[in-house]
Amino acid sequence: MPGSEPALNNYLIVGALLFTLGIVGFLTRRNLIVMFLCAELMLQGVSVTLVGFSGYHGSWSGQVFAIFSLALAAAEAGIALALFVVLFRRGHSLDVSIWQDLREADQPPIPDETTDDEPQAEQVWPRLAPAGLLPARSPKTAGEPFESAMPAGAGSERGLR
Amino acid sequence: MLAHFPVLAASRISLLADQFRSALQQPHSGLVLRSLLILVAGGVGLYLMLPRGRHTGRRFDRIIGAALATLSLVLLATVEIPTGLAEVESAQKTLLWSFGSESKITGFTFYALAAISLVSAVMMITSRNPVYSALWFAVVLLGNSGLFLLQGAEFLSAATIIVYAGAIVVTFLFVIMLAQPSGAAKYDHVSREPLLSCLTGLILSSVLVGTLHYSARLDVRGGATETSILPSAEIITLSSTLPDSRHRTDANRHVAGLGKALFLDHVVSVEVIGVLLLAAVVGAMLIAGHPVHAPGVNETGRNKTGRNDRPS
Numbered sequence: 001m002p003g004s005e006p007a008l009n010n011y012l013i014v015g016a017l018l019f020t021l022g023i024v025g026f027l028t029r030r031n032l033i034v035m036f037l038c039a040e041l042m043l044q045g046v047s048v049t050l051v052g053f054s055g056y057h058g059s060w061s062g063q064v065f066a067i068f069s070l071a072l073a074a075a076e077a078g079i080a081l082a083l084f085v086v087l088f089r090r091g092h093s094l095d096v097s098i099w100q101d102l103r104e105a106d107q108p109p110i111p112d113e114t115t116d117d118e119p120q121a122e123q124v125w126p127r128l129a130p131a132g133l134l135p136a137r138s139p140k141t142a143g144e145p146f147e148s149a150m151p152a153g154a155g156s157e158r159g160l161r
Numbered sequence: 162m163l164a165h166f167p168v169l170a171a172s173r174i175s176l177l178a179d180q181f182r183s184a185l186q187q188p189h190s191g192l193v194l195r196s197l198l199i200l201v202a203g204g205v206g207l208y209l210m211l212p213r214g215r216h217t218g219r220r221f222d223r224i225i226g227a228a229l230a231t232l233s234l235v236l237l238a239t240v241e242i243p244t245g246l247a248e249v250e251s252a253q254k255t256l257l258w259s260f261g262s263e264s265k266i267t268g269f270t271f272y273a274l275a276a277i278s279l280v281s282a283v284m285m286i287t288s289r290n291p292v293y294s295a296l297w298f299a300v301v302l303l304g305n306s307g308l309f310l311l312q313g314a315e316f317l318s319a320a321t322i323i324v325y326a327g328a329i330v331v332t333f334l335f336v337i338m339l340a341q342p343s344g345a346a347k348y349d350h351v352s353r354e355p356l357l358s359c360l361t362g363l364i365l366s367s368v369l370v371g372t373l374h375y376s377a378r379l380d381v382r383g384g385a386t387e388t389s390i391l392p393s394a395e396i397i398t399l400s401s402t403l404p405d406s407r408h409r410t411d412a413n414r415h416v417a418g419l420g421k422a423l424f425l426d427h428v429v430s431v432e433v434i435g436v437l438l439l440a441a442v443v444g445a446m447l448i449a450g451h452p453v454h455a456p457g458v459n460e461t462g463r464n465k466t467g468r469n470d471r472p473s
Contacts, residue, residue: 007271009373011312013237014275016369018282018301020362021207025286027358028211030348033291033336037298040328041282044305047321048278055312060422063314064430067423070317070324071434075441077328081335082449088339094291095348112351 011052018045032087032094036080043073193374197367199236204363206230210287211359214351223287230283234276271311278304289349291336299329315415 022041029035047066054062084094091098097112209226278301285297302325309318352358423431 007312010271010275011308012373013370014278014308016366017279018305020366020369021279021282021286023365024207024358024362027361028352028355029286030351030353031291031294031346033332033339034286034294034349037294037332038286040298040325041285041301044301047317048305048308051309051312051314051317054314060419061426063317063419064422064427066309066314066317067320068427068430068434070320071438074324074328075438077331078441078445079448081331082445084335084339085449086451093348094339094346097348097353110353 005056008052008056011055012049015045015047015049015052018042018048020045030096032084032096035096036077036084039076039080040073043069193371196237196370196374199233200363200366200370202229202236203233203366204359206233207283207287207362208355208359210283211352211355212287212289212350213355231280234279238272267311271308274304274307274311277301278308291349292333295329295332295336298332299325302329313415316419 019042022038022043022045025038025041026035029038047069050062050066050069052062054060054066087099088094097110100109103109206226206229209222210230281297281300281304285294285301288294288297302321306318306321309315309321
């Protein structure tokens, strides 16, 4: 089943663009996890190219190589995530820029662009709404243990506001 | 060596300019220029979408960038690449995304899947939150496995989803364990040299796409087929070939053929990959299992610089 050449061109272009996007992300992002994902994106671009060639030539070899790259990606993921754990334990951050002292001894440090003067958007976490009204208390149990349990609940509800 | 560098660079640049000028004389130079412009538009859009810290002045930067990137994607679909088939030289103006004699449905499906992959890849590298990055990467994988299916790689498509689903879940775990406790980290809002890296990506993609044009032109002119990256399909002779997915019978089952190719033609590579995976597992255990001293008192003093992103 030799494929048509326009189809191969399409696959090559999509693979090239995926690889390019991966390399741009890898160069420019500073989060270790995002950099790892970008490396995986580059591997995906190569896989698309290989599968495109496989379909074009009607041979299995492209798919076999794509399977090898899948296994390589798995090995890389294992090593990379283990390294992230160690680096996070040592540096308490996923920022790659704090590892700049691994550079060559005669190289000047690259000054980090800081965001200190940028108004940081406050992180808004989702909150559960208070679940309905408090049940009406019967006068019989008003002064009972239920009442003594209330201040904690009321206090936490006030804390949410 | 260093003293000769300016002379060397000047001669190289003049050489490149000569080549560029002669390339513009070629018959398909308009196409090359058009795809270059489209890629430039995409690069500018990507630059506008990237997190750039305090330089993210206007709120509409991301919207403008997304519009530019989408525009370049849509325009890229209309670029023609001349095919190298000599007998259809008069009709070589096939649209980039058209699939020749194949059905329209195949072309449309490819179009949709490629758009899903590329758009999610852009969103993956531009989103500020690593959780969203991982989610977008999952969408990239879905699009890619669809593309694999379209080319008759069914096992690979399933394996991609299965293997990477585990990887994505593990990445989620890592994001939740490592990134979330400190909230929105500053380093996620600042890119390192976004302009330069977009330029790098632009050059890389231009070279890759331009190589396609170049090889197609070689083919069209004829006589230079062996330097092309697209040899005609008949040159390649193989013992085992892909079964036609449209005439699938029990005699040429997909996985059976793939297994034959894996374990007959590439059996040594399979063994090597197995050993590599074993080594990776052992290495990961060695790296991650190594005890680190109590947090904050390691002797390298890196915690001083690392602390600044943590809320006190």
